[in-house]
Amino acid sequence: MARLLKLTGLLAVITVVVWAVTLWRWRVTAHAVATQDVVLYLLALPLLLFAVVLAAMRLRVRRHAPATATAPAAASATPEAAETHAPAASALLLAASLQLPVGRDACSALATLAAGTTLPEPDEVLRDDEGFPLLTARDRNLDIEPVRAVLQDLQAALVFRQVGWQGRQPSDALLRALALLSGPLAEVLETVAQRLPACGLGPHPAGDDREVVPTCTLYWGMPATWTEFEQALAQSWLARMLEEASLSTAGWPLIVEPVEGPTPLLLRIDRQIASWHEAGRPGPLLALACDSLLDEQRVRTLARQGRLHTTRNPQGVVPGEGAAVALFVPGNRPDDRTSPTASGARVHRMAMRQRSEPAGTTGRVDSGTLLDTAREAVARTGLTPDHWAGIVTDADLRHSCTTEVMETVMQLCPTLDVAEQCVRLGLACGDTGVAGGLCSLVLGAAQALSETGPALVMTALHPRDRLAVVVSPPTIAATA
Structure with missing residues (x-):
């Protein structure tokens, strides 16, 4: 639920920024707005930017994630490295x-x-x-x-x-x-x-021979x-x-x-x-x-x-x-x-x-x-x-x-x-x-x-x- 709210908020922020910039530009340039412009700039562009931001976030997570060793690398790994990921x-x-x-x-x-x-x-x-x-x-x-x-x-x-x-x-x-x-x-x-x-x-009690x-x-x-x-x-x-x-x-x-x-x-x-x-x-x-x-x-x-x-x-x-x-x-x-x-x-x-x-x-x-x-x-x-x-x-x-x-x-x-x-x-x-x-x-x-x-x-x-x-x-x- 928290992640969904975070993503929704991110999409809302991107949409507001894109709309504000686009409408300001249209007003300054006196652009004649067509249906194609509305679909492209007010709908498609925010979604495209949202997808780019999500991809960048996933790339950052993968960069921080521990890499999975291949078979040759695992065979040559040091005991200390193996101990790090083995049940201890x-x-x-x-x-x-x-x-x-x-x-x-x-x-x-x-x-x-x-x-x-x-x-x-x-x-x-x-x-x-x-x-x-x-x-x-x-x-x-x-x-x-x-x-x-x-x-x-x-x-x-x-x-x-x-x-x-x-x-x-x-x-x-x-x-x-x-x-x-x-x-x-x-x-x-x-x-x-x-x-x-x-x-x-x-x-141990007196007389107990246990170690x-x-x-x-x-x-x-x-x-x-x-x-x-x-x-x-x-x-x-x-x-x-x-x-x-x-x-x-x-x-x-x-x-x-x-x-x-x-x-x-x-x-x-x-x-x-x-x-x-x-x-x-x-x-x-x-x-x-x-x-x-x-x-x-x-x-x-x-x-x-x-x-x-x-x-x-x-x-x-x-x-x-x-x-x-x-x-x-x-x-x-x-x-x-x-x-x-x-x-x-x-x-x-x-x-x-x-x-x-x-x-x-x-x-x-x-x-x-x-x-x-x-x-x-x-x-x-x-x-x-x-x-x-x-x-x-x-x-x-x-x-x-x-x-x-x-x-x-x-x-x-x-x-x-x-x-x-x-x-x-x-x-x-x-x-x-x-x-x-x-x-x-x-x-x-x-x-x-x-x-x-x-x-x-x-x-x-x-x-x-x-x-x-x-x-x-x-x-x-x-x-x-």
């Missing part, structure tokens, strides 16, 4: 939780985002250079005082070990990010304690904007949370690294999924992400980079915040519907590419990079879905993001109802920083399970990075 490994999302300004769980957040009625509002605290309130996506019900109290308790021990940190205080961005992470982390840790042993991934399964790996991609002091304070806070969860986490590998955006965090998860495909007895992965741009320093940084949405820069991003926690386990038992992992969504291998030019820097919006990335992600699943549960993207209301996503959806999923089934996280939540990718993935998993079909998750908010991944119900698996 997958993982199961055993547990996931998030907190956003639009909801404290994935289902309620999806409903609010789909309604499209919640938008960023003028902030009560943050102002631009002219004194006007900034548009922000703030969680107005967030209570940061419990986190502040815990950090004050932990700070004394840190300062004792590192005298140079004396007198430093955590930023509002850190306090808000950890407060957002508290609820989802506690919820998923409870699931870890209850469900991992049932899946054969936890510690010891690798322990759960914790991965936290912290915002690179956090100082060394704040990163150390956040790690101490995480240790306190694990201790309060009464989990035996001794020996759990903890990977903490500063990341510049959501893409590196998702790629780390993808590499873990790839390693599961090769390992004999892999362990689960607990991924954490949280960020808040609602801080004077973060806002000034965005303004200095020319990326802050203001009255003078409407193409900038709206500061937002969010947090997500996800527990991934190996997806090597797709046919075992009685497994405790059968209720989790299946996360397939990801695809990632970079634009040659930052989005929004040229007059014409080029969706080719995102389209190629999405096609590669679908090819990696080994699936040919005839029904899509929907699309989840971190895109916001800016013209460049919206056009890039919509053109990709129309080419890849022409039967999808964009108005009902395409969810844009950035529309209501703005730029959620490094947490945007994992939040989108959790939302896509919820959408896939509720609609019983594969969902396509895409990132398009970053100026260059484009990432796509397919999330499907657990019984839909790639055939390795």
Whole structure:
């Protein structure tokens, strides 16, 4: 329906332009109009131009489409190229939780985002250079005082070990990010304690001679904007949370690294999924992400980079915040519907590419990079879905993001109802920083399970990075 409306509008525009030019020319030249002129210029010419434009559009689509290799080329292709289009490994999302300004769980957040009625509002605290309130996506019900109290308790021990940190205080961005992470982390840790042993991934009872399964790996991609002091304070806070969860986490590998955006965090998860495909007895992965741009320093940084949405820069991003926690386990038992992992969504291998030019820097919006990335992600699943549960993207209301996503959806999923089934996280939540990718993935998993079909998750908010991944119900698996 959307494609039909688009084509009808295109034909109408061409017809109006041709008629206006033709009638003006006839009037200026005092041309004696005959029936043949009416048929030729007012009927045939618009249709001819419409056909030419359609042919050009199809040629452009074919140019961006992945070429089909011939038999000799396929035989000489490298293993890396063959892996790109072959069905690859997958993982199961055993547990996931998030907190956003639009909801404290994935289902309620999806409903609010789909309604499209919640938008960023003028902030009560943050102002631009002219004194006007900034548009922000703030969680107005967030209570940061419990986190502040815990950090004050932990700070004394840190300062004792590192005298140079004396007198430093955590930023509002850190306090808000950890407060957002508290609820989802506690919820998923409870699931870890209850469900991992049932899946054969936890510690075995005493006297059990089975092979010891690798322990759960914790991965936290912290915002690179956090100082060394704040990163150390956040790690101490995480240790306190694990201790309060009464989990035996001794020996759990903890990977903490500063990341510049959501893409590196998702790629780390993808590499873990790839390693599961090769390992004999892999362990689960607990991924954490949280960020808040609602801080004077973060806002000034965005303004200095020319990326802050203001009255003078409407193409900038709206500061937002969010947090997500996800527990991934190996997806090597797709046919075992009685497994405790059968209720989790299946996360397939990801695809990632970079634009040659930052989005929004040229007059014409080029969706080719995102389209190629999405096609590669679908090819990696080994699936040919005839029904899509929907699309989840971190895109916001800016013209460049919206056009890039919509053109990709129309080419890849022409039967999808964009108005009902395409969810844009950035529309209501703005730029959620490094947490945007994992939040989108959790939302896509919820959408896939509720609609019983594969969902396509895409990132398009970053100026260059484009990432796509397919999330499907657990019984839909790639055939390795």
